[in-house]
Amino acid sequence: MTTPSSQESVSQPRTTNLRALKARDEGPRLSVGFVLARRFTLCAFANFVDVLRLAADDGDRSRPILCDWTVLSDTMDPVQSSCGITVQPKERLGDPRRFDYIVVVGGLMDETPSLGQAYHRFLHQAADAGVPLVGVCTGAFFLHQVGLLNGYRCCVSWFHHSDFLEQFEGLSPVADQIFVVDRDRLTCSGGVSSAHLAAYLVDKHVGRSQASKSLHIMIIDDALQAEKPQPGLPLDLKTQDPIVQRALLLMQQNIDTPISVQDVALRMGNSKRQIERHFRLALNTSPQAAFLDMRLDLAKHLIEKTQKSVAQIAVDCGFCDSSHLSRMFRRRYGDTPQSFRQSSVVEN
Structure with missing residues (x-):
């Protein structure tokens, strides 16, 4: 595992992630659990997963050897994305310590209710256990709603910047970077930036060659650093x-x-x-x-x-x-x- 950059070394997580104590030859080097909000953004979710999928295998057979991933749920009901396509969860929430990261994927601002109490408890259990939390697209909104972004920098889309300020007074969201890593909280603006955040994690846990391989197969030239400005308006x-x-x-x-x-x-x-x-x-x-x-x-x-x-x-x-x-x-x-x-x- 590479040494954390200065950007993410403001302080260490409160508790050591138990999974990190395991020998890496016992299983995948990177394990991710996904929580999908209702009306989540399919593109942001798919980009993140595909980087993991392509990095996980030596060839292109999608075997979860070096990375694994699963969609979590408290009810196991299908979750509908903003485009109408549904995703079937694979596992119940359970113990968050079995993952290296928990990723919350948000979606449409006006049609996304708060997560249920079961998810609130699960995310707090993850935070207490030192499992890093990731907010993708408007996932940062959910993390803050449950009180898990206080004192952290977070990335939001430039178009949702004012919405964040309006709903969450006192925070300073970052709207001019594609993703932000602040200790054990990672956030990105969605879209293709989720691929770059996933590649950052693959680079850190699996290797730079695997991260580059994923992006190149996805016809993305090179991994972008967190500080890369968000595309959008002049x-x-x-x-x-x-x-x-x-x-x-x-x-x-x-x-x-x-x-x-x-x-x-x-x-x-x-x-x-x-x-x-x-x-x-x-x-x-x-x-x-x-x-x-x-x-x-x-x-x-x-x-x-x-x-x-x-x-x-x-x-x-x-x-x-x-x-x-x-x-x-x-x-x-x-x-x-x-x-x-x-x-x-x-x-x-």
């Missing part, structure tokens, strides 16, 4: 205004086929004037200008980091054609997309 568009956040998310979801401010307002149930007023107060700009900034920021990223043609990037970012993109790009960045790409290659 920094100058970050705000805690919920109306502006929702509008920005709608824009982001329609970046290749731009929608009008009127359409955004209709989908949100607000008036166009309300949207414009909130943008002006929160960002000192108009919704139209913010949407253009978002599209140009993506275009800049694609020009710098990919080999896509300028014409294709124009389509991907919702511009009429490459000439339209070039005019807007030059107005914003003082250079044409082609010249910007050439200068980026020279610098690298």
